[in-house]
Amino acid sequence: MRCDNLWRNARVATMVGAGLGIVEDGVLAARDGVIVFAGSACDAADFAAEREVDCGGRWVTPGLIDCHTHLIYGGDRAAEFEQLLAGATYEEIARAGGGIVSTMLATRAASEAELVKSALPRLDALIAEGVTTVEVKSGYGLSTDTESKSLRAARALADRRDVGVTTTFLGAHALPPEWAGDADSYITFICDEMLPAIAAEGLADAVDAFCEGIGFSPEQVTRVFAAATRHGLPIKLHAEQLSNLHGAQIAAQHGALSADHLEWLDDAGIEAMAASGTVATLLPGAYYFTRETKLPPVEALRAAGVPIAVATDCNPGTSPMTSILLAMNMASTCFRLTVDEALRGVTINAARALGLSDRIGSLEAGKACDLAIWDIERPAELVYRIGFNPLHQRIRNGR
Numbered sequence: 001m002r003c004d005n006l007w008r009n010a011r012v013a014t015m016v017g018a019g020l021g022i023v024e025d026g027v028l029a030a031r032d033g034v035i036v037f038a039g040s041a042c043d044a045a046d047f048a049a050e051r052e053v054d055c056g057g058r059w060v061t062p063g064l065i066d067c068h069t070h071l072i073y074g075g076d077r078a079a080e081f082e083q084l085l086a087g088a089t090y091e092e093i094a095r096a097g098g099g100i101v102s103t104m105l106a107t108r109a110a111s112e113a114e115l116v117k118s119a120l121p122r123l124d125a126l127i128a129e130g131v132t133t134v135e136v137k138s139g140y141g142l143s144t145d146t147e148s149k150s151l152r153a154a155r156a157l158a159d160r161r162d163v164g165v166t167t168t169f170l171g172a173h174a175l176p177p178e179w180a181g182d183a184d185s186y187i188t189f190i191c192d193e194m195l196p197a198i199a200a201e202g203l204a205d206a207v208d209a210f211c212e213g214i215g216f217s218p219e220q221v222t223r224v225f226a227a228a229t230r231h232g233l234p235i236k237l238h239a240e241q242l243s244n245l246h247g248a249q250i251a252a253q254h255g256a257l258s259a260d261h262l263e264w265l266d267d268a269g270i271e272a273m274a275a276s277g278t279v280a281t282l283l284p285g286a287y288y289f290t291r292e293t294k295l296p297p298v299e300a301l302r303a304a305g306v307p308i309a310v311a312t313d314c315n316p317g318t319s320p321m322t323s324i325l326l327a328m329n330m331a332s333t334c335f336r337l338t339v340d341e342a343l344r345g346v347t348i349n350a351a352r353a354l355g356l357s358d359r360i361g362s363l364e365a366g367k368a369c370d371l372a373i374w375d376i377e378r379p380a381e382l383v384y385r386i387g388f389n390p391l392h393q394r395i396r397n398g399r
């Protein structure tokens with residue numbers, strides 16, 4: 001069979017089936033950016049390609065997927081970090097008008113071009129580690145114009161770099177000052193004005209909310225979910241990060257793609273997520289940076305068969321992290337994920353968390369030819385090392 005590109009002499013972690021789906025002496029073939037064959041060299045004898053690459057026995061994984069980021073924002077919060085170091089808590093800073101609201105002001109003040117410009121170095125850091133798809137949330141504009149601007153900036157990232165971008169509308173991230181004391185009306189505004197405008201412009205691929213004491217209540221989040229569903233948009237939720245409001249359970253009951261954070265998740269939440277196939281996205285960067293000590297219930301998630309994803313949560317307040325490899329290391333070091341779980345967490349399960357597992361996340365015929373080729377002896381090195389990047393080459397859509 002003829003194809004455009006052929007990679008030979010690779011050790012391939014396909015992520016097909018359970019575990020890493022390893023094929024020793026593997027071959028990958030792509031045509032028009034899509035994988036037409038991924039398997040053993042002995043089954044690939046009749047493939048001929050315009051370009052052939054000898055991988056020299058290197059490991060090949062699917063291109064990595066960062067399925068939870070807030071890459072688009074204005075300003076930075078390094079000064080608040082100094083306050084944190086001086087003893088203030090995240091919630092105290094937020095209640096005093098800092099936190100998300102301070103980033104909101106900087107985001108509102110920035111132009112779309114400025115938002116793109118400030119996000120590109122963060123995106124480049126992810127790309128340099130083999131990331132081929134990234135989810136980007138709004139949530140720092142908190143008005144129709146500035147949320148739209150943020151999502152447009154997120155979409156524009158895909159024009160500036162060879163990377164897949166999915167966008168998530170997070171209008172229910174924080175209560176903007178002009179709605180102070182009236183969160184219910186802000187939620188009504190989101191459901192009746194913001195979300196319809198954003199959906200009409202096709203700016204969002206999903207809808208998210210922050211279900212928390214300092215965010216929005218389960219009742220308010222439920223209204224956002226209903227509006228998202230009316231507009232045909234899948235939902236996700238920041239849930240059980242700082243307390244247990246049973247957000248994950250509600251999200252799962254609404255068929256959420258993922259519930260994220262989950263340190264305070266309880267058994268009922270796990271059961272609901274297992275029943276609906278909702279992905280548990282763990283965000284160890286936020287756990288680390290906020291010096292959380294409550295661990296997400298990994299053992300129970302595993303026992304219930306809930307798919308686990310891992311992401312950076314790159315944001316200026318609680319996870320100023322632009323390394324997916326570090327997120328994998330932290331997920332294993334802090335949360336005791338196995339190497340296979342950490343790797344599946346940034347490939348096939350991250351794809352599921354974005355509703356894209358029919359297109360990306362594993363190496364099999366019919367999926368996009370997004371590859372990361374690594375200078376490593378064994379996959380564990382990708383998780384074990386701290387601050388080391390063994391990426392040899394990144395391939396997106398076969399190029």
Ligand code: DI6
Nearest residue numbers: 100210238286315316317318
């Ligand atoms: N959870 C978080 O950890 C971030 N947002 C959220 O919903 C924090 C965002 C910030 O502090 O800027």
Ligand code: FE
Nearest residue numbers: 070238313315
């Ligand atoms: Fe987040």
